[in-house]
Each structure stands twice: as structure tokens, then as C-alpha cells.
Amino acid sequence: xxxxxxxxxxxxxxxxxxxxxxxxxxxxxxxxxxxxxxxxxxxxxxxxxxxxxxxxxxxxxxxxxxxxxxxxxxxxxxxxxxxxxxxxxxxxxxxxxxxxxxxxxxxxxxxxxxxxxxxxxxxxxxxxxxxxxxxxxxxxxxxxxxxxxxxxxxxxxxxxxxxxxxxxxxxxxxxxxxxxxxxxxxxxxxxxxxxxxxxxxxxxxxxxxxxxxxxxxxxxxxxxxxxxxxxxxxxxxxxxxxxxxxxxxxxxxxxxxxxxxx
Amino acid sequence: xxxxxxxxxxxxxxxxxxxxxxxxxxxxxxxxxxxxxxxxxxxxxxxxxxxxxxxxxxxxxxxxxxxxxxxxxxxxxxxxxxxxxxxxxxxxxxxxxxxxxxxxxxxxxxxxxxxxxxxxxxxxxxxxxxxxxxxxxxxxxxxxxxxxxxxxxxxxxxxxxxxxxxxxxxxxxxxxxxxxxxxxxxxxxxxxxxxxxxxxxxxxxxxxxxxxxxxxxxxxxxxxxxxxxxxxxxxxxxxxxxxxxxxxxxxxxxxxxxxxxx
Numbered sequence: 001x002x003x004x005x006x007x008x009x010x011x012x013x014x015x016x017x018x019x020x021x022x023x024x025x026x027x028x029x030x031x032x033x034x035x036x037x038x039x040x041x042x043x044x045x046x047x048x049x050x051x052x053x054x055x056x057x058x059x060x061x062x063x064x065x066x067x068x069x070x071x072x073x074x075x076x077x078x079x080x081x082x083x084x085x086x087x088x089x090x091x092x093x094x095x096x097x098x099x100x101x102x103x104x105x106x107x108x109x110x111x112x113x114x115x116x117x118x119x120x121x122x123x124x125x126x127x128x129x130x131x132x133x134x135x136x137x138x139x140x141x142x143x144x145x146x147x148x149x150x151x152x153x154x155x156x157x158x159x160x161x162x163x164x165x166x167x168x169x170x171x172x173x174x175x176x177x178x179x180x181x182x183x184x185x186x187x188x189x190x191x192x193x194x195x196x197x198x199x200x201x202x203x204x205x206x207x208x209x210x211x212x213x214x215x216x217x218x219x220x221x222x223x224x225x226x227x228x229x230x231x232x233x234x235x236x237x238x239x240x241x242x243x244x245x246x247x248x249x250x251x252x253x254x255x256x257x258x259x260x261x262x
Numbered sequence: 263x264x265x266x267x268x269x270x271x272x273x274x275x276x277x278x279x280x281x282x283x284x285x286x287x288x289x290x291x292x293x294x295x296x297x298x299x300x301x302x303x304x305x306x307x308x309x310x311x312x313x314x315x316x317x318x319x320x321x322x323x324x325x326x327x328x329x330x331x332x333x334x335x336x337x338x339x340x341x342x343x344x345x346x347x348x349x350x351x352x353x354x355x356x357x358x359x360x361x362x363x364x365x366x367x368x369x370x371x372x373x374x375x376x377x378x379x380x381x382x383x384x385x386x387x388x389x390x391x392x393x394x395x396x397x398x399x400x401x402x403x404x405x406x407x408x409x410x411x412x413x414x415x416x417x418x419x420x421x422x423x424x425x426x427x428x429x430x431x432x433x434x435x436x437x438x439x440x441x442x443x444x445x446x447x448x449x450x451x452x453x454x455x456x457x458x459x460x461x462x463x464x465x466x467x468x469x470x471x472x473x474x475x476x477x478x479x480x481x482x483x484x485x486x487x488x489x490x491x492x493x494x495x496x497x498x499x500x501x502x503x504x505x506x507x508x509x510x511x512x513x514x515x516x517x518x519x520x521x522x523x524x
Contacts, residue, residue: 004434005414026417028436046411046418046435049444053435056447060439060474067450149308152267154507155288155466155488156308172266173308173315174290174468174490177322182311185318188329204417206436212322226417228436245416 002047002079003027006229011253011260013133018262023252028207028228033057034083044207044230050075054082123239128196128219131164132261133251136198136222139167140246143200143224146170150202159183160200161192167200168192176203180212194218205244207231214238220259222246227254264309264341265289268491273515273522275395280524285514290469290490295319296345306469306492312337316344385501390458390481393426394523395513398460398484401429402508405462405486408432412464419465421445423454429462430454438465442474456480467506469493476500482521484508489516 005024012021029047033040033054045053051073058064064086071085139162147158149172159179161169169192171182180201187194194216201209201223207230213221214234221235222243235242235255242254253260267286274283291309295302295316307315313335320326326348333347401424409420411434421441423431431454433444442463449456456478463471463485469492475483476496483497484505497504497517504516515522 004411024414026411026415026436043437043440045437045440049433049448052433052444052447052451053440054447055450056443056445059446059450060443060477062477067453149266149288152286153288153488155490171311171314174288174466175305175307178305178307178315181318181322182314183318184321185314185316186311188317188321189314191329204436215322215324226415228417 004046004048008229008232008254011257012250013253013260014250016133016249016262018133025227025229025232025254028230030080032081034081035063036085036089037083047079050079050082054084058084123237124214124217124219125195126239128217128259129164129198130259130261131198131220135164136243136246136251136260137249139198139200140222140224142167143170143202147172147202157201157203159202161187161194162198162200163196164198168197176201177208177212179203180209184212184216198222201225204228205231205242207234210234210238210240210242214240222251266308266310270491270494270516273519274512275515275522276512278395278511278524280395287489287491287494287516290492292342294343296343297325298347298351299345309341312341312344316346320346385499386476386479386481387457388501390479390521391426391460392521392523393460393482397426398505398508398513398522399511401460401462402484402486404429405432405464409434409464419463421464422462423449423456424460424462425458426460430459438463438468438471439474441465442471446474446478460484463487466490467493467504469496472496472500472502472504476502484513 004027006027007022008025010023012019027047028044030042031045031050032042069086071087074083143158143160149156150158156172156174157176157179158172160167161183169183169186171179173179197218198220199213199218204225205221205223205227210231220241224246227242227244232254239256241256241259243251244254245252266289268289269284270287272285274281289309290306292304293307293312294304331348333349336345405420405422411418412420418434418436419438419441420434422429423445431445431448433441435441459480460482461475461480466487467483467485467489472493482503486508489504489506494516501518503518503521505513507514
């Protein structure tokens with residue numbers, strides 16, 4: 001059984017009291033799916049049931065419809081890839097081109113950017129921002145107060161760009177990534193520098209959102225929800241302060257706690 | 263200002279009492295981004311701040327780094343597309359091929375399947391399943407009891423395939439889609455028919471998950487969380503019963519309530 005959670009040393013702040021504790025974090029890992037010897041896609045996932053995930057991904061995408069079509073399913077030795085071989089290989093490449101090639105103008109594919117696609121830039125420089133635990137709690141409250149669509153429907157994520165005092169840009173979207181991309185686009189439009197700002201999120205902090213922040217040299221990410229192991233490791237090496245589970249008067253600081261003053 | 267929520271007529275069951283009420287649902291809409299006249303991607307999103315979303319998506323993906331590089335941003339008349347033109351067009355096609363073409367073997371892209379990529383099949387046939395409100399609540403409790411990684415970390419979604427009585431397959435993943443794809447793959451591996459089963463989800467029911475279920479002819483989807491307008495409309499036309507916000511002893515039935523017996 002692969003390891004699905006991992007203990008990380010974190011700082012917990014509760015009612016102003018800071019303590020160092022071990023905390024279980026969900027493991028996030030890449031899984032590459034090969035189809036008939038061709039690399040098809042790399043998913044970021046919880047690393048169990050990998051053969052099921054590969055088959056289900058192909059089934060969902062209409063690339064196979066029953067197990068009868070499958071000649072073999074093989075896991076790589078390192079466990080990071082699953083190779084699926086189909087009995088009937090005719091037209092597959094053509095199908096793939098038709099389905100996934102963005103530049104063909106067919107308008108059929110949706111592409112998200114992979115965490116693995118990003119070569120992380122240099123670490124975020126020191127300085128930039130220094131914030132108190134109280135300010136973090138207050139920004140999270142502001143995020144929740146601003147969340148009009150969420151209040152009406154319960155169906156969206158929200159994200160905000162803030163300085164230590166207040167929210168500067170607020171966005172909501174059904175997609176976590178869209179909400180962050182809206183923030184990024186709007187800060188471009190308004191010419192707002194990001195190196196001294198906070199990204200405030202309602203949703204989970206996966207590696208992809210972390211890498212978006214790193215590219216923009218954002219020094220501080222805070223969220224009501226959980227990070228993953230991969231996002232913690234990236235934040236560690238990129239000098240980003242990652243704060244999760246900001247709720248009521250408590251929070252977990254996963255990396256670089258020095259930016260959070262008592 | 264585009265409409266971001268929409269009133270839908272739904273059935274609410276609370277402590278066994280059923281009533282018809284109007285409920286606000288979040289709007290989900292496609293937005294196609296064109297870059298230098300070429301169709302790049304279609305995102306499903308909350309339809310506001312579309313220019314920001316387009317620019318942020320390009321910025322996140324490394325296709326532009328400052329507003330100085332942008333010659334123009336234009337919204338289509340119907341509001342369903344944003345066209346971004348860059349000043350420097352050199353190498354762009356090559357970059358795009360390098361970045362997004364899956365079959366190039368570069369292994370750099372992550373592709374998700376688009377709701378818009380799916381031609382919905384025939385509606386799910388009648389029959390299949392009939393369930394009581396109590397059984398729905400009990401399945402949701404089982405899902406939460408099974409959620410071991412969630413309990414440890416708070417960082418994952420869970421999904422299950424069930425009959426009216428019990429969970430048959432249970433999966434957890436950091437990605438909502440992955441959790442459902444694991445279910446689909448495992449049901450393929452075990453040869454479990456789906457036309458008389460329930461898909462139980464912890465996360466939101468967006469159109470993409472709905473279309474996955476439709477392809478498999480699953481008649482009933484239940485979730486602790488919210489659906490979107492697009493998923494309700496698809497469920498309506500595909501004869502799928504969509505039940506959301508299953509919490510404590512209440513739930514919202516959005517479509518085809520006849521499969522839920524008193």
C-alpha cells in the first residue's frame with residue numbers, strides 16, 4: 001500500500017499561542033498514463049488505485065469502453081506510471097490528435113497547465129511581507145464576507161489578493177484555478193505588484209496553485225483548507241510561507257513561519 | 263453584469279417532509295480563449311471577469327508575463343469568448359505545439375476532458391434504480407465514515423459507487439475528477455454494471471462529472487455539495503436524478519425526483 005498521508009512538522013497558532021506539532025498531510029503525486037506506448041497525460045493524484053485511475057481516465061475520455069478492449073495494464077517499477085495497451089490500436093493516434101491537439105483549431109480540448117510543466121523559478125526573495133496572525137485571521141474573515149455567490153449558492157471557490165490590512169482584488173469561480181487566474185489577470189490589468197502581497201484562498205492549496213504563486217513571486221499563501229505534501233515541499237524550497245486551515249482564531253503554518261509575527 | 267446565479271425549482275426533503283421551493287444555483291458557462299486568432303482553450307467558469315480570467319490563464323501558463331506584451335483584449339459579442347492579441351507573435355505556434363500537444367511525447371501537458379468535448383449520449387433509461395430519502399442519507403453517512411484520508415488530513419475528496427443499501431467501491435483523491443475516475447476504472451476491472459447504481463460524491467457536481475456519469479448511464483448522483491446550472495440542465499435532459507446538499511436529514515433534489523421515493 002503506498003503512503004497516502006505523511007507527517008509534517010508545522011507551527012500551529014491557536015488564540016495567539018504558537019506551538020510546533022506534527023500534522024498529517026495528504027500526499028500528492030504525479031501519475032503518467034501511457035497508452036499503447038505513447039505518453040498521454042500526467043495527472044496529479046492521491047497515489048493509490050493507480051490502475052483504476054488510468055482505466056477510468058481513459059473510459060471517461062471515451063478512449064475505451066470495456067475491459068475487453070484492454071490487452072494489458074502495467075505499472076512502472078517506480079510506481080509513477082501506468083501503461084495501458086489496447087488490443088485494437090487502429091486510428092488511435094488520429095483520435096488523439098483530433099481530441100487533444102489544441103492548435104488544430106477544432107476547439108475540442110480543455111488544457112490545464114501541469115505543475116510538472118512549470119520549471120520553478122528562483123525562490124521568492126526575503127522581505128516582501130511581514131504579517132501578524134491576527135491580520136491573517138482578519139483577511140480570511142474579509143474573504144468570507146465578500147463571498148456573495150458562495151453565500152447564495154454554496155457552489156464556488158473564492159480567492160483574493162491582499163496586503164496585510166485589506167483585500168485589494170476579490171474573485172469567485174466554480175473552479176479554484178479560475179478564481180486564482182482571475183486574480184492574476186486583474187492584477188496585471190491594474191498593474192499591481194505582487195512581491196509584497198498575500199494570496200487568500202477558500203480552497204485547497206495543491207501544487208498547481210502553489211506554482212502559480214511562485215511564478216509571480218508571491219511570498220505568502222493563506223487558505224481555509226488543507227495543503228498537500230507536494231505543495232509543502234515546493235513552498236519549502238521556493239521560500240513561500242504556506243498557511244492552511246485558517247479558521248476561527250487558529251491556523252497551521254507549514255513553511256517559513258518567520259513571515260508571520262506573533 | 264452577467265448573471266452569476268439563477269433560480270431553479272427544486273424539491274427539498276427535510277426530516278422526511280418534501281416541498282417544492284426556488285433555490286439559487288451558481289451559473290457555470292464555457293469561455294473560449296483565442297490567442298492571436300487561434301483557438302487555445304475552453305474553460306468552464308463563473309462568467310464574470312472574463313478578460314481577467316483569459317489574461318490570468320495565459321500568465322499562469324507562461325504565455326505572457328506583462329501587460330506590455332498585450333496588443334489587445336477583445337470580448338466576443340455573445341460574451342462566450344475572449345480574444346487576446348500579443349504584440350510579438352514569433353514562435354508562438356511553436357511554443358504552443360511544444361506545450362500543449364499531447365501526442366508529441368514531450369510529456370509536458372496535462373489534459374482534462376472538456377464537458378464540451380462530450381456529445382452526450384442518449385438519456386439514461388427509466389427503471390434502473392429507485393431509492394428512499396433515508397437510504398440516500400445513509401449512503402452519505404457511509405461515505406463520510408469511509409473517508410479515512412479526509413479524516414486524517416482534511417485534504418481530499420471522496421466518491422463511491424453504491425446500490426440502494428451499501429457502498430460497493432470507495433475512492434479518495436486530492437482531485438474530484440480523479441476520485442470519480444478511480445470509481446469508473448475499478449468498476450470496469452470488477453465488471454460491475456452501472457445502470458442501477460448511485461454515484462456518491464463529497465464534492466461539487468459540475469457539468470464534467472455529470473457528463474462522466476451520463477456516458478456510463480448512471481441514473482442517480484448524490485453529493486454533500488452544490489451542483490451548477492449547467493449540470494442541472496444536463497441532468498434534466500439526460501434523465502439523471504441529481505441530489506445535492508445531502509446533510510443531516512435534508513437534501514435538495516434538482517432533477518427527476520421520481521426516482522426518490524418518500
